[in-house]
Amino acid sequence: MSARDDRRIAAARQRLVDLLAEDEVILPGGLIERMTRCGKPNCRCNGDPPQLHGPYAQWGYSRGRERITRRLSAEQTERYRPAIERGRKFTELLVELDELELRRVEHAEGWGT
């Protein structure tokens, strides 16, 4: 384990602390934009070529094995976007910390290559 790795771990931990110290909502999952069909037989979304409806914002997250999606209004999208973005950063930081800490312990115990 190098001093450089120690600094990277300290920096990643500090970014996590800073994120939590913002004391703002952190939500899991991600935002996507989807085009949809409404199901009405004579609608343009069933035409040739089909002209789909949307785009609509959709928030998706996992709860255990279940994948949950929620359609968001424009107002909800803007209201929740920062929290979902913080959640993405939070997850990235945890993954980065896992990787750094695993490297450290693998090296310290002589297990890894």
Ligand SMILES: [Zn+2]
């Ligand atoms: Zn339609």
